[in-house]
Amino acid sequence: MKLQTQIPLKKQSDNLIDYASNILLIxxxxxENIGNKLEYFKFQNLLNPFGILFHPKAIETLMVGAIEKRQFSEKDIFFYDEQWHSFDAHSKLSNPSKEALLLNLNNRLGLTNQKIQRASHVIITLGTAWVYRFVESQNIVANCHKVPQKQFSKELLSVVEILQLLENMVCLIKKVNPDVAIIFTVSPVRHLKDGFIENTQSKSHLITAIHSILNDKIHYFPSYEIMMDELRDYRFYAEDMIHPNNLAIEYIWNRFKEVWISEDSNSIMDEVDVIQKGLQHKPFSPDSESHQKFLQNLEKSKQQLKLKLPFIKF
Structure with missing residues (x-):
């Protein structure tokens, strides 16, 4: 008896992700769920240098700034609620020091530029087509930073607008890195604060635009569809009934692995997993002989793995 409808997925025939790959996730x-899995297994990746970016305009702004080597200056940041912020970055980058924020923003912009040029894979996850426009500047922001909502207007990006943004970011990336594989996915997190119908409308705009640009170097992984169809049960959701829980994340990660991770990487991933679980182990008797031997064996495993892959750090 089949108790689930499963989306058929086909293994990529080339440009699979392995331990030689260089991955940028935005x-x-x-x-972040996929990036944290790659980080856990010690792949070479850079995850959200500007923090979480929910909509395509925010991601396109970052790509343009990074590839064109723009620099943030005082006119690009503002002071609110005892912190300096950038409307182009997540609140986690905000800082009480103006100089520290500018230095961090420009360093991360440079790091993103370097990663784009070296990347074998760029993974882009779109969350919503709803955006907020700062009334004073008429610019669409990546994050409102809890500035009063009356200072923003809310609007839904059309399919045509999203398509133009995607085409621009793909064109910029390919200009500096023609061989990179770009993987788009739509977040399975439902933005219900926008409304149930509005969330569906938003996701449909994103999916339609993405599918207008797919080719042999631009791919789509159906994270949203897996969550909505294969995992259509609230036992796969966190307590807020909106975000996928750890079981769902693990399931979608395994489906991603089926399609995008090379078979040759599995044995190394197993080695890394053993070490990671060993590092998380909490002994009953830290000073016991058996635990000291356990630590010695763990260190030996780490050194053996580093001989094969020197970039791995625990």
């Missing part, structure tokens, strides 16, 4: 909170 976008909504779901890309």
């Amino acid at each position: 976008g909504s909170c779901f890309v």
Whole structure:
């Protein structure tokens, strides 16, 4: 008896992700779930240098700034609620020091530029087509930083607008890195604060635009569809009934692995997993002989793995 309808996925025939790959992950909170898995298994990746970016305009702004080597200056930041902020970055980058914020923003912009040029894969997760426009400047912001909502207007990006943003970011990336594989996905997190119908409308705009640009170097991984169809049960959701829980994240990660991670990487991932679990182990008797031997064996495993892959750090 089949108790689930499963989306058929086909293994990529080339440009699979392995331990030689260089991966940039940008976008909504779901890309952090995939990025954290890659980080756990010690792949070479850079995750959301500007923090979580929910919509395509915010991601396109970052790509333009990084590839064109723009620099943030005082006119690009503002002071509110005892912190300096940038409307182009997540609140986690905000800082009480103006100089520290500018230095961090420009360093991260440079790091993103370097990563784009070296990347074998760029993974972009779009969360919503709803955006907020700062009334004073008429610019669409990546994050409102709890500035009063009356200072923003809310609007839904059309399919045509999203398509133009995607085409621009893809064109910029390909200009400096023609061989990179770009993987788009739509976040399975439902933005219900926008409204149930509005969330569906938003996701449909994103999916339609993405599918207008797919080719042999631009791909789509159906994270949203897996959550909505294969995992259509609230036992796969966190307590807020909106975000996927750890079981759902693990399930979608395994489906991603089926398609994008090379078979040759599995044995190394197993080695890394053993070490990671060993590092998380909490002994009953830290000073016991058996635990000291356990630590010695763990260190030996780490050194053996580093001989094969020197970039790995625990």
